Amino acid sequence: MLAMFRLLLGYLKKSFHSIFFGFVFPIIMLTILVAVLGGDNAANTVLPGLVMSASPVLGIVTLAMTYSDFKQSIIIKRIGATPLRPWEFISSILIFHVILIFIGSFWTLGIGAALYHNQINWGAINWGYVLLSILLSSVMCSAVGVMVGILAPDFKVANAFSLLLYLPTSFLSGQYIPYQGISKQPALVIIAKIIPFSYPVSIMNRGWNNYSSSSDLANSALFNNYWVPILVSIVWIGALVFGAIMAYKYRRK
Template structure:
């Protein structure tokens, strides 16, 4: 099958994925409201000045939660959904169809991109309305947001696909993705500033992409003087791009070596 046909099938599959996703109201509500609700609660609690420039805690949390929202709609949502689809035989049936695997994954990409953009817009709207976060006004910040979104969605989606193979059944799918997601929010400087974390915990968080994704969004959304509060005292956007790109490559390797169309419990 030619690549144009595979792309067309992928776009069609993406429309199906979107329809199925938005029909599952409970899943939609949880995916979108969990980061948004946490931002509202924590932002309201810590919405005090944190720098000489008058930047508030709510504004800092909004920038950090932009990363949390992307991870939620890619790693958590995709990893859980694939584990469920593998367990109930959906992946096995789809694999039997005359549709190339690339089209199936393109459909998933469409879903993740649309959901990720919607989540990001929701979080930024909360930050602007509730915490007076200034909206982006310069091309450099928009460009930074764009490449952060692309690298973040790619890395976390690939890791979500790989993580889905760890779940032995649909019942364990949520724990496989939610537990590491929640832990990483604590040790990656999203909930708690890096300065308040034990050294070993901050070092562990720096291994994973969410720390760098959150740091990148802070660079795009906050004034330059806020970089002094980062562990290195600067935004390190070059290092952010390198780490996220490495996780994209590593996630791809994990997907190619671990992804299964059938449940391991299938006989």
């Protein structure tokens, strides 16, 4: 596992798109959205979604392209020739990217807090649910990313398909567009409930406003409780991780 970590870290250092979209782009989006929305609580509205942006960027897009790039070299062939079992190989990739996503998430949170500290209602945040939402989203998106990387025939297809998944995931889950905007369109609400990433985002948005007034809390998230998005997220994660392991075993043959 440590060898895989060193391999992935070495690739990350050479990957400009991962660094930019995982650590720089969310800060750019934060300043733009706060300026566009205006008001005294603009940062408090958009920051939780942007904290979650590390998951689809680093999990879906970066991981899919990383794995696909590995397939073009002899790295995957050498790994396939080792006695490393499929679940161990997939687990090491997922754990590395979960750690990376946590770093990216708290980077965005830290910069947001430094820039807009006075706009954030710190007393309303339930940090337990915030951490849980990041954990669920990081595992979910990383499982999607590794599956795309395994199944895509080449780097270009992996890039195109991961971006195709990333764009609706980001905008229609409540990540970039606050839930207040999505809730005004019933069709968008239905689509959001189909997207797996919407469930951890709902946990984040609700956890971010956990101790707010009842009216503010009701308008902050896709679901008006925690147990539904938590349960659905766990089911999705189980299915996606199992699918990634099966895809690796199939491609390995």
